[in-house]
Amino acid sequence: MRSLGATIARAAKRFMSSLPALFGVLVFTFLLMRVLPGDPAVFFASGPNAGKEEIEVIRRQMGLDKPVPEQLLLYLYDVGRGNLGKSLMTGQAVTTDLRERLPASLELTLTALLIALVSAIPLGVLAALKPGSLIDHGVRLFCALGVCVPTFVSGLLLIYVFYYLLGLAPDPTGRVDVFTSLPPARTGFLTIDFLLAGDFDGWWAAFRQLILPAMTMALFVIAPLARITRASMLVSLGSDFIRTARSVGLSWWRVVVTYALRNAILPVITIAGIVFSTMLGANVLVEKVYSWPGVASYALDALLSSDYAPVQGFVLLMASIFVVVNLLVDVLYGIADPRVSI
Amino acid sequence: MRVRYSGLTFGAVAVVALLLATQPVRAQSRAETLRYVTGASVNTLDPNVPGTTREAFAVSLSTYDRLVSFGRKQLNGKWVFDLDTITGELAESYDVSADGLKITFHLRKDARFQDGTPVTAEDVKWSLDRAVTAPVLGKAQLLTGSLTGADQFKVIDPSTFEVTLPKPDKLALPNLATVYPIIINSKVARANATSDDPWAIAWLKEHTAGSGAYMIESFKPGEQVIMKRNEAWNRGTPDKSAFFKRVIVQTVPEPATRANLVERGDADITVDLQASDVQALENKGALKVISTPQYNSVTFISMNNTIPPFDNINVRRAIAYALPYDDMFKAALFARGTPLFGATWTDGKPTTSAFPFPQPIKLDLDKAREYLKAAGMPDGFSTTFSFNVGQASTAEPMAALVKESLGKIGIKVDIQKLPDAQMSTQINEKKLPFFTEGIVAWLPSTDYFYRNFYTGNQRWNYSSINNAELNALAQEARFEPDKAKYDEEGKKLNAIHVAEMPQIALWQPSQDAVMAASLDGYTYQFHRQVDYRDLRRK
Numbered sequence: 001m002r003s004l005g006a007t008i009a010r011a012a013k014r015f016m017s018s019l020p021a022l023f024g025v026l027v028f029t030f031l032l033m034r035v036l037p038g039d040p041a042v043f044f045a046s047g048p049n050a051g052k053e054e055i056e057v058i059r060r061q062m063g064l065d066k067p068v069p070e071q072l073l074l075y076l077y078d079v080g081r082g083n084l085g086k087s088l089m090t091g092q093a094v095t096t097d098l099r100e101r102l103p104a105s106l107e108l109t110l111t112a113l114l115i116a117l118v119s120a121i122p123l124g125v126l127a128a129l130k131p132g133s134l135i136d137h138g139v140r141l142f143c144a145l146g147v148c149v150p151t152f153v154s155g156l157l158l159i160y161v162f163y164y165l166l167g168l169a170p171d172p173t174g175r176v177d178v179f180t181s182l183p184p185a186r187t188g189f190l191t192i193d194f195l196l197a198g199d200f201d202g203w204w205a206a207f208r209q210l211i212l213p214a215m216t217m218a219l220f221v222i223a224p225l226a227r228i229t230r231a232s233m234l235v236s237l238g239s240d241f242i243r244t245a246r247s248v249g250l251s252w253w254r255v256v257v258t259y260a261l262r263n264a265i266l267p268v269i270t271i272a273g274i275v276f277s278t279m280l281g282a283n284v285l286v287e288k289v290y291s292w293p294g295v296a297s298y299a300l301d302a303l304l305s306s307d308y309a310p311v312q313g314f315v316l317l318m319a320s321i322f323v324v325v326n327l328l329v330d331v332l333y334g335i336a337d338p339r340v341s342i
Numbered sequence: 343m344r345v346r347y348s349g350l351t352f353g354a355v356a357v358v359a360l361l362l363a364t365q366p367v368r369a370q371s372r373a374e375t376l377r378y379v380t381g382a383s384v385n386t387l388d389p390n391v392p393g394t395t396r397e398a399f400a401v402s403l404s405t406y407d408r409l410v411s412f413g414r415k416q417l418n419g420k421w422v423f424d425l426d427t428i429t430g431e432l433a434e435s436y437d438v439s440a441d442g443l444k445i446t447f448h449l450r451k452d453a454r455f456q457d458g459t460p461v462t463a464e465d466v467k468w469s470l471d472r473a474v475t476a477p478v479l480g481k482a483q484l485l486t487g488s489l490t491g492a493d494q495f496k497v498i499d500p501s502t503f504e505v506t507l508p509k510p511d512k513l514a515l516p517n518l519a520t521v522y523p524i525i526i527n528s529k530v531a532r533a534n535a536t537s538d539d540p541w542a543i544a545w546l547k548e549h550t551a552g553s554g555a556y557m558i559e560s561f562k563p564g565e566q567v568i569m570k571r572n573e574a575w576n577r578g579t580p581d582k583s584a585f586f587k588r589v590i591v592q593t594v595p596e597p598a599t600r601a602n603l604v605e606r607g608d609a610d611i612t613v614d615l616q617a618s619d620v621q622a623l624e625n626k627g628a629l630k631v632i633s634t635p636q637y638n639s640v641t642f643i644s645m646n647n648t649i650p651p652f653d654n655i656n657v658r659r660a661i662a663y664a665l666p667y668d669d670m671f672k673a674a675l676f677a678r679g680t681p682l683f684g685a686t687w688t689d690g691k692p693t694t695s696a697f698p699f700p701q702p703i704k705l706d707l708d709k710a711r712e713y714l715k716a717a718g719m720p721d722g723f724s725t726t727f728s729f730n731v732g733q734a735s736t737a738e739p740m741a742a743l744v745k746e747s748l749g750k751i752g753i754k755v756d757i758q759k760l761p762d763a764q765m766s767t768q769i770n771e772k773k774l775p776f777f778t779e780g781i782v783a784w785l786p787s788t789d790y791f792y793r794n795f796y797t798g799n800q801r802w803n804y805s806s807i808n809n810a811e812l813n814a815l816a817q818e819a820r821f822e823p824d825k826a827k828y829d830e831e832g833k834k835l836n837a838i839h840v841a842e843m844p845q846i847a848l849w850q851p852s853q854d855a856v857m858a859a860s861l862d863g864y865t866y867q868f869h870r871q872v873d874y875r876d877l878r879r880k
Contacts, residue, residue: 038763042770042801044393052800055770057477058392088393090563091385091547097564156598164602171608173594174565178377291594293565301564304731306763 007334011327018323022316026079029315030072030308038306040064044088062088062308075312084316085309089302094313098295102317103188104175105287105294109279111210112217117272120222124229124268125261128237139230143223155216155289162212170208172290180205213290217283221275228271232264239263265336273329277322373879376586378872379600379609383564383593388546389521390478399521400871401567401591404584406524406552407577409433409447409466409503410515414581414865420634421865421876425785428515431577432461432525432553433503442510442823449501455527455553456572463497468528470495470505476541480522486790487517509821516785521869527551553577555584555875566592569874578875581863585878604629604856611857611864613872616735617676620854630859633852634866635680638786640698641736642779643744644804644845649775651725656717658843662703664710665846666747673739675851682847692840695832697788701840701847710751722752728777729758730765736851737778770801779804780851784868788832789819796844805844812838 041064045054059065063074078085084094127139149157162169170177175190183190183197191210194203236242237260245255284296295314302310382397389402413427430436433447453461471492473480484490488511496504507514517523526546534545550558555578556569569589578584592609594600601619603609605628615623624631645652645661652658667683685700687693714720727744729737738759745755755776760768768774781802783791793816795802796809812835819831855864855872858879865876 036764037767038761039767039770040763042766043763053477054392054479054482061392089385090383091391091393092563100562156596159599159602164606167606171603171606172599173379173592173603173608178566178568178590178592179372288595289599291592291596291599293562297595298564304761304763306761 007331011331014327014330015323022319022323025319026076026312026316027072029312030075031068033306033308033311034068034071036306040088040306040308043305044307058088079316084313087302087307087310089305089307089310094309097298097310098313098317100188101293101295101298104292105280105283105296107175107189107191108210108213108217108286108292108294109276109283111214112221112279112283113272113276115214115218116221116225116275119218120225121229121261121268123222124226125233125256127226127230128233129256131234136230139226143226146219147223149219150285151216151220151283152285152289154219155213155286158212158216159289169212170205172209172212174209174291174293176202176206176209213286213292216289217279217286221279224271224275225268229264229268232267233260236260236264262336266333269329269332269336273325277318277325280321281318371588374587375590376588376611376874376877377590377592377609378874379592379594379603379612381593381595381597381600381614384561384567384591385563386547387550387558387561388543389524390473390476390480391543391547392477392479394479396869396871397591397593399869400873401569402521402524403554403867403869403871404556404569404589404874405550405554405558406526407432407453407461407554408519408523408525410436410519411582412516412519412868417634417637420632421863422634422637423865423868425516425787425868428519429579431519432466436515438515443507445505445507445515446498447503447505449503450577451501452576453553454574455530455551456557456574457527457530457551458574459527459529461525461527461553462500463503464500465528466503466525467495467497468531469526470523472526472541473523476543478522478541478543483520483522483784484517486785486794487511487514489514489517510823511821513785513787513790520784524552527553555582556589559588564593566590581865582873582875583863583878584875585863586874589874601856604858607858610861611855611872611877613853613855613870615854615856617674617678617854620678620856621676623856628859630857630861632855632857632864633678634855635850636782636853636866636870637680637850638784638868639780639782639850639870640682640847641849641851642781642804642845642847644777644779646772646775646804646806647808647842647844648772648806651717651719651723652775654717654719655842656713657719658846660710660713660717660751661748661753662710662843662846663706663713664748664751664753666705666743667703667848668705670740670743671849673743674736675849678854679849679851681849683849687840692833692836695788695829695836697786697791697832697836697839698847698850699836703840703846705747707747707750714751714753720752722748722754724754724756725776726756726758726774728760728765728768728774729779730760730762732762733778733780734759740778769804772806777804778848782870786868788835789816789822789828792816792835793820796839807842807844809838809842809844812842 041055041058044058063071087094087097090097123139127136130136159172163172180202183193183199183202186193186196190206191203194206242255242260245259281296284300287294287297299311299314380397382395384398384401385395386398389399408431410428410433411431412423413429414421415424432449432453434450436445436447438445449463455461474484474489475492488507488509494506498504530551531542531546535542555572555575557572559568559570561567571584571587575584597616600612601615604612605623620631623629645658647653671677671681682698682700684704685702687702727741729741741757745757748755781795796807797813797816815831815835819828822828822831853866853870860879861877862880863876863878867873
């Protein structure tokens with residue numbers, strides 16, 4: 001119990017120490033957006049008759065008529081009060097947009113990561129147990145294919161086969177069939193909200209909608225996870241304590257899973273943490289192909305139209321998630337290997 | 343045991359019965375639902391907010407009524423909006439005074455807002471005052487119809503409303519049928535206005551207070567809008583019957599996915615597929631594809647007439663004769679559209695007073711070389727050709743062909759692909775020498791095109807042309823009451839356009855509406871979106 005308390009205290013301390021980095025990210029993105037060519041006011045004032053006057057109205061609305069240092073101070077003041085500004089693109093507050101869209105991205109990414117881990121670790125272990133065998137080469141081929149095929153290609157391919165040809169999957173438009181009524185939002189994770197509301201038809205609808213995009217994303221990240229698992233399993237299996245364990249006649253399961261895998265899992269956790277953060281930001285193609293209302297596609301649309309506030313909000317959010325995930329990975333380290341302390 | 347068994351049987355029968363019972367109901371509600379998928383998104387419920395997307399325009403046409411609306415006509419066997427037929431929407435009828443300075447609207451006495459309160463001339467006055475005085479998009483649009491101030495709008499009695507014009511303006515009435523002059527329930531809007539925001543712009547962005555055919559059921563900006571029919575709506579005509587009980591407008595960013603959805607019958611209609619997908623779907627023949635040339639639009643290659651070497655008229659002519667029009671038309675659009683090149687003008691005179699018009703220009707490299715020599719640049723020059731990312735699917739193949747063909751006469755072209763916001767910024771600052779763009783006019787009359795796109799130091803004058811004769815003619819034509827004279831002026835304007843060659847018209851792309859075979863009534867509208875009220879299911 002005491003060690004748990006100490007872990008939490010240390011985690012909190014580490015979180016505090018990452019605050020300056022977050023602040024730096026905030027200021028940097030703010031300045032970067034202003035340096036980029038492209039004037040959002042001109043872009044958004046593109047109605048058939050929008051002239052100078054409309055451009056000025058939008059500029060004032062966005063606060064772009066003020067000098068940049070003043071804009072930055074105002075922005076920092078707003079962020080300090082939890083206000084990330086307004087998006088011209090959706091006409092909503094950025095916090096509202098992100099709050100609605102982040103759970104969609106998280107649900108998708110977590111499911112994908114789960115699928116990837118559940119398939120990558122056994123694959124890696126199998127490949128490591130018989131290096132150079134047919135299984136090993138099969139896994140290598142599968143991984144290579146997964147990485148080679150860009151996600152939008154595999155996404156479109158899966159849609160073509162499972163939706164268009166076979167008709168097994170529902171139409172790839174968002175998180176739930178348009179004709180299904182939504183459960184009361186509690187967590188924002190539809191599969192959980194439906195369960196909480198006791199609506200199993202709804203849960204099934206949301207789950208069916210989720211499975212294809214999650215598979216698409218998982219395919220792409222199975223490779224690094226499986227390769228890392230294989231490599232560190234090889235090291236672990238070749239080490240002295242495994243030889244000892246084998247020599248004292250421990251069961252196969254105990255040797256491989258309890259001793260070898262537990263020792264091999266550390267680098268996998270590290271990679272999983274990195275993979276997760278990357279997936280969350282980089283799954284924009286999957287989100288586009290499946291019309292998934294997530295944060296990444298939101299940020300890309302905002303970037304193309306130079307809509308400052310959403311891009312800044314998105315980067316800040318991603319940086320914070322990165323910090324939290326890294327912290328989580330460190331805590332998991334401690335559980336996997338008690339010698340490690342954060 | 344026996345009892346439980348029969349209970350189970352009973353339960354199973356009940357479930358099956360329930361399934362059988364609900365199945366037809368669901369199927370029926372699907373038939374009464376229109377699901378429209380689009381790559382763009384709806385970002386506001388009030389079309390007047392700066393930054394409104396075109397999809398939001400389409401939604402506002404269903405949620406709000408205007409005083410009048412456009413009729414429709416057949417163009418080459420396809421239904422399109424008709425600028426010359428103005429029918430009543432909230433107005434039962436209207437009279438134009440003999441001198442053309444007064445338009446009197448007689449409002450429908452039975453018209454009600456969606457909350458059940460009657461529509462009065464007071465509401466009309468408040469709404470139009472808002473459109474011309476508040477910082478909204480309507481202001482600049484209504485200006486083109488000489489509607490500029492609140493003092494022009496007068497309430498005669500609760501169901502009569504009068505508009506006064508400073509000059510008889512042909513475009514005053516059509517302007518009131520455009521997207522912006524929506525009639526708002528002024529009591530509701532006023533109740534939600536604040537002292538900072540007397541016209542309730544912030545509130546109306548997220549709420550509707552109209553009398554339109556559809557009511558908003560749910561609105562998720564950037565994702566979807568679901569509307570249900572306003573059963574009390576009685577402004578419909580056989581053409582605009584608002585057949586569907588429910589309309590779902592859904593954003594699906596990937597064009598291939600939209601094509602799949604329509605082909606599988608999960609979506610009913612879409613208008614923004616890639617030309618190659620449209621071609622494939624049309625060949626399969628299971629869906630209805632209605633391709634209407636966007637006759638109020640034009641895609642062109644523009645040169646900035648103030649940046650050297652494009653300030654030299656012979657350079658502009660050289661480029662016009664060096665473009666591979668046919669190849670570009672096929673590569674970019676799969677020939678889906680109306681070409682605006684290769685016309686023949688006997689004795690060198692324009693054959694039409696309409697704009698856009700086919701230009702008497704075709705690929706002729708020898709002629710291009712001659713013009714280049716006349717310009718004093720026989721060895722050519724280097725320049726950049728820009729287009730925006732949003733148009734990449736058509737502009738990219740086109741740019742490659744432009745580069746190749748101009749290379750033959752010694753002009754070296756670098757292709758520059760710009761993010762949309764960056765492109766509009768540079769156009770606004772008049773920094774791009776050579777680029778492609780498209781324009782569209784809601785009210786496609788010749789003088790309107792010339793005034794808005796070829797005069798003045800303003801954003802939409804892409805070529806920065808400043809020709810005294812053209813300026814004067816365009817202004818004169820605006821208030822020309824005599825049809826024959828107007829045509830004469832239109833032809834003169836077109837002749838100047840070809841002689842000066844400020845930009846090179848290429849084509850009018852088709853609006854490809856791909857829909858389920860059961861849909862009927864699709865009409866190409868001035869705003870280039872689907873008016874959901876036009877459609878019905880056979």
